[in-house]
């Protein structure tokens with residue numbers, strides 16, 4: 001299992017030290033797939049580099065399977081960590097064929113064992129027959145799978161993946177994200193992925209850490225993040241929905257409420273009336289942007305038969321258990 005306890009990581013500057021990751025903790029059980037999710041610059045790659053051993057930690061500790069990898073003043077070198085890495089550009093060696101690329105990290109093995117392992121990895125990523133081709137003869141998606149096979153071949157205790165799909169087109173990204181999860185689960189490997197793409201995180205990971213400015217705001221499974229975000233930032237970052245004052249929904253009290261599309265249902269007998277601003281087809285039905293009497297905007301899904309005209313009024317019913325409440329700003333969270 002991978003355990004990060006309150007790590008602080010940063011970079012020296014001319015006049016001091018720039019802290020990029022601070023007080024970051026997480027625990028990932030053996031065989032689990034974790035993901036650090038956050039906007040560009042929030043420190044995801046820096047956290048990954050610290051786990052790989054390329055950056056020291058200023059405070060806190062990193063442990064893997066009980067062994068200490070990093071603590072303040074002590075950084076086990078990358079090659080002694082049993083940690084594999086797959087980077088954004090997944091650069092394969094262009095002058096080596098696929099088999100030689102995969103065998104690259106297996107230099108200590110005898111020839112027969114190495115060949116068997118290469119075959120095993122090719123089968124794992126579904127590219128059996130491609131051992132003798134060169135990287136430039138493969139599609140981007142196939143190259144990415146070879147890079148994954150290369151990273152998995154030495155059987156690392158932990159695999160780190162930094163934006164592994166960033167160079168691929170959208171369709172390939174989606175397909176490979178699903179495949180990646182399957183491959184990692186078959187390999188039974190513990191893995192930590194870094195991405196800014198929420199859809200990718202949801203498809204691949206068992207647990208996701210939503211990051212902002214070097215910290216993890218919430219570490220939880222996709223369903224929990226969606227249904228029970230701990231604060232407004234996570235609520236805004238994960239899934240569709242908007243945060244509006246509770247009074248905008250005619251509810252008593254103060255504070256705000258997260259309204260997911262499924263929290264409001266079109267219902268002629270509903271007590272809440274909103275103005276339809278836009279209504280557009282998104283199979284199988286429509287997506288409508290609505291303006292509440294307070295002026296706040298919400299989005300809901302409508303069934304195929306319901307196509308209200310922009311400017312018309314729509315009666316709504318609240319589904320209370322799909323609402324998430326946040327206390328007034330300044331009181332907590």
Ligand SMILES: Nc1ncnc2c1ncn2[C@@H]1O[C@H](COP(=O)(O)OP(=O)(O)OP(=O)(O)O)[C@@H](O)[C@H]1O
Nearest residue numbers: 011012020038039040041042043044045046047196
């Ligand atoms: N080698 C470095 N030296 C100094 N500052 C760095 C270095 N690497 C990253 N930083 C700074 O650390 C901050 C976080 O960068 P990091 O790459 O960890 O973020 P990220 O969330 O992975 O973003 P991205 O998705 O854009 O890669 C940025 O402000 C960046 O400028």
